[in-house]
Amino acid sequence: MAAKQEILNRIREACLxxxxxxxxxxxxxxxxxxxxxxxxxxxxxxMTVPDAVSVIRTLVKEDPQMLIGAGTVLDPETAKMCIAEGAQFVVSPALNLRTVQYCREMDIAVFPGALTPTEIVTAWQAGADVVKVFPAGAMGGAKYLRSLKAPLPQIEMIPTGGVTVDTAQDFLSAGAFGLGVGADLMDERGLENGGVTAKAREYMQVVKSFRER
Known part of the structure; x- marks a missing residue:
């Protein structure tokens, strides 16, 4: 498995x-x-996907070049199962100190969720590599992220919730480490008509344009 810093660098490079x-x-x-x-x-x-651990196992074996992480991880026991199947980073919608501690012991990148400045600083001080700002859209989207980054530039943040093709550029410009993209991209309805692939290409174009700027 790649070193944690390499994983973080690759996620920053990917943006998505x-x-x-x-x-x-x-x-x-x-x-x-x-x-x-x-x-x-x-x-x-x-972890809301039925038998999510088997999905991680399948994707890790199928494409070793893709970075596969575990999301909605609420406790260290779940993190341990996912890491055993090849998960290279762990994400949570909230802050569980035991999970952060376990990931640090295992040298696995961990992105706990937080929303307010106090929660974000608490997560960072606990050892978060990146803080997942969730739900970012409910708090004003990119403007909220920009407000957070002004006094906390040293804390890397991944906004999740409210990220769309139309708002992605603004979030990146506001200082996002990367973008957590949910239903706007990963929608089952897009499986039958190529919609997921087409939307992924749109996001990658946004990332490309941002880098060129």
């Missing part, structure tokens, strides 16, 4: 962290493949 939710393991794997076809190289498989 699709949040994979699906009604079945089979659909989850299909959605991941469709997003990869559109250029996605990072994937967060949430």
């Amino acid at each position: 962290v699709p949040v994979l939710r699906a009604s079945s393991p089979e659909k989850a794997v299909r959605m991941a493949r469709a997003a990869a076809e559109g250029g996605v190289i990072v994937m967060e498989v949430t």
